[in-house]
Amino acid sequence: MEHGGAALGRVVRVDRGAVLVLPAGAGSGADEPVRVPLPGEGLVPLLDADGVPGDAVPPAVGDHAVLGTGPDGAPALDALRPRRTAVVRDGADRTSRAQVLAANVDVVLVVEHLDPDPSPGRVERLLTLAWRSGATPVVVLTKADLVPDPDGMADEVRAIAIGADVHAVSVAAGTGLEPLRALLGPGRTLVVVGPSGAGKSTLVNALAGAEVMATGDRRADGRGRHTTVHRELVPLAGGACLIDTPGLRGVGLVADAAALDATFADVADLAAGCRFADCAHRTEPGCAVLAAVEDGTLPARRLDSWRRLAREAAYQERRADAALAAAERNRVRRATAAYHRFQQGRPAR
Ligand SMILES: Nc1nc2c(ncn2[C@@H]2O[C@H](COP(=O)(O)OP(=O)(O)O)[C@@H](O)[C@H]2O)c(=O)[nH]1
Ligand SMILES: [Mg+2]
Ligand SMILES: [Zn+2]
Structure with missing residues (x-):
């Protein structure tokens, strides 16, 4: 090309x-x-x-x-x-901008283990990251072989993963992988995100049909474990690409109200019924969100999770604005300096 x-x-x-x-x-x-x-x-x-x-x-x-x-x-x-799409996380340090974890992906596989118990908060956080990327989020619940009722657990996760497909899989038993293989059309790119030890690299290997990534299995010589340290794109024989990533610990969100509304479509829908358009769903009269928690239709945990992510997104947005303002000041300073040089270079009148 x-x-x-x-x-x-x-x-x-x-x-x-x-x-x-x-x-x-x-x-x-x-x-x-x-x-x-x-x-x-x-x-x-x-x-x-x-x-x-x-x-x-x-x-x-x-x-x-x-x-x-x-x-x-x-x-x-x-x-x-x-970049058609981009999976972005908040830069690790204060000055750095958002960090692009993967570009031009079609599907973000949010990988979470069934054993130990899946963390709904983490799934919600990674779903927000996925929705923000512009790619399609799909939740993959791994290690189905280790729990008695993977389907029941998948149903529980479905309730919090609105708008995303949720699949329970076991690479060990070779079950549940078909719907994921169906996503591997030629030219498609998938990225796996999730905590360390969730089985991301194991899943990448299973879908690749080869040991392309090192996994957390104990090494034969007993010296430590192999873990993924790099983000890496693996081209598959069928023309799809898989991107493996190291575990994201407490991945920072980059502000995006639309992504939050997608992840928390239930909360956003309820919020439309609040008396005040700028309702913060705390103590306001006529709050439809609080009413839903009150009557049990919205789990309190879900509202807490939304609050935490919304607060974080708002904080990040303020910081991004501050960084933008600083960059703007710098640009003005540079332009002023250039103008002065230009003035000095002019023949004196
Ligand atoms: N029982 C079981 N163990 C799994 C499965 N998938 C992965 N594992 C194990 O989970 C551990 C972590 O896997 P790994 O792929 O390295 O996780 P990553 O850190 O997300 O890349 C390894 O010991 C895998 O063998 C599975 O389907 N069933
Ligand atoms: Mg790995
Ligand atoms: Zn409200």
Whole structure:
């Protein structure tokens, strides 16, 4: 595939200072990914829909890369094509912007174990992340072989995963995988997210039909466990791609009211019936949400969970606004400095 004469490829892994890129058109598995060094700051221009370079951003797994040739003749990462979807989490440190965990994915598999008991709050958090990405969320409940009533448990999760399909699977017993295989059409990209030990890499291997990712099984020599440390894209023989990720511990949300409303469609629906349009569902008279908790139609846990995520999203939004304002001030400062230089360079009158 060509892009104005330049070669295209898919970012399969991001390392420090370099990315691994699978050249486009390479038959899955036929071609080896190439190591492409990153420019000094690790940032690459992200193209807009018209092919115009926008902000320089760190490349992410799943990005479609425009490849060129560096001054030394080595391959270079010239630009990233617009991201169709992006799984984004809040940057780990205060100054950094949101971090893209995976780009251009079609389906986000929210992976949660049935044993130990699944955590509804975690599923809700990861569903919000998934809805925000623009991809389709699907919940996968793993280790069905370890519990007596996986279907009953799946029903309980369905009640909190509104609008998402929920599948109970066991890789150990080889059950429940068919609906997931059906998602692996050619050209489709799936990413697994979930806590460490949930069985994400085991699931990726089962769907790939090969041991492509190391899993948490104890090693034969007894020295520790294999765990996923990198986010990595695995091209499958059928033309689909799977992205494995390390466990996300307490993944920070990036604010998005629409994603919260999608995850908590029941709360959002009730809220439409509150007397006040800006009801915070705390002590307001005529609050339909509190009334639903009161009469038992909305579990109190669900409202608590919504509150926690909404508060976090609002906080994150304020912080993002502050960062934006700081960037704006910087831009004004730079423009002013440039203007002064320009003035100084002018012949004196
Ligand atoms: N009993 C059982 N164990 C599983 C299943 N899937 C994964 N495991 C085990 O769970 C542990 C963690 O799996 P892993 O895939 O590394 O989890 P990850 O951290 O989410 O990638 C490993 O010991 C797996 O063998 C399953 O379907 N049934
Ligand atoms: Mg893993
Ligand atoms: Zn209310």
